[in-house]
Amino acid sequence: MQNNYKEHLYKILVIGDLGVGKTSIIKRYVHQNFSPNYRATIGVDFALKVLNWDQETVRLQLWDIAGQERFGNMTRVYYREAMGAFIVFDMTRPSSFEAVTKWKEDLDSKLTLANGKNSKHRQTHSLRHTRTHTHKTLLS
Numbered sequence: 001m002q003n004n005y006k007e008h009l010y011k012i013l014v015i016g017d018l019g020v021g022k023t024s025i026i027k028r029y030v031h032q033n034f035s036p037n038y039r040a041t042i043g044v045d046f047a048l049k050v051l052n053w054d055q056e057t058v059r060l061q062l063w064d065i066a067g068q069e070r071f072g073n074m075t076r077v078y079y080r081e082a083m084g085a086f087i088v089f090d091m092t093r094p095s096s097f098e099a100v101t102k103w104k105e106d107l108d109s110k111l112t113l114a115n116g117k118n119s120k121h122r123q124t125h126s127l128r129h130t131r132t133h134t135h136k137t138l139l140s
């Protein structure tokens, strides 16, 4: 019988301002737990989420980048060869939502996709979606 087993590895960035909950979201997604104690990430942390579908395994290598890194020079190194990004904000802190644009600009200026294009088009789409979703949530 033919073996159709396939493995995929994707590098995914998780970015956003200090203390918005990036590490918490990853912890919940990967380890199904939550801690109310805040310990700021220093530099970058990693987590691996493994998804199995029939004959395929997807490994999401999640790069949990410290909020304070937006003002540093290391993000260019961290963004290299990423396949996707989540920009996180805290709904109770409007300044962290305004900062989403700054994070996106940081991505656009530094990230080059595997096809040689930059991340602008796709990121803009997801941003617009987030904004619409947030407006709806805030109004409801």
Ligand SMILES: Nc1nc2c(ncn2[C@@H]2O[C@H](COP(=O)(O)OP(=O)(O)OP(=O)(O)O)[C@@H](O)[C@H]2O)c(=O)[nH]1
Pocket (backbone or CB within 6 Å): 016, 017, 018, 019, 020, 021, 022, 023, 024, 025, 035, 036, 037, 038, 039, 040, 041, 042, 065, 066, 067, 068
């Ligand atoms: N109430 C509440 N608190 C949360 C939520 N998500 C995270 N927190 C708390 O907010 C604080 C900051 O969360 P982190 O996940 O460490 O934030 P971060 O974005 O990783 O922060 P940096 O690593 O400094 O960039 C912690 O004390 C968390 O327990 C949430 O959905 N609700």
Ligand SMILES: [Mg+2]
Pocket (backbone or CB within 6 Å): 022, 023, 024, 039, 040, 041, 064, 065, 066, 067
């Ligand atoms: Mg963190």
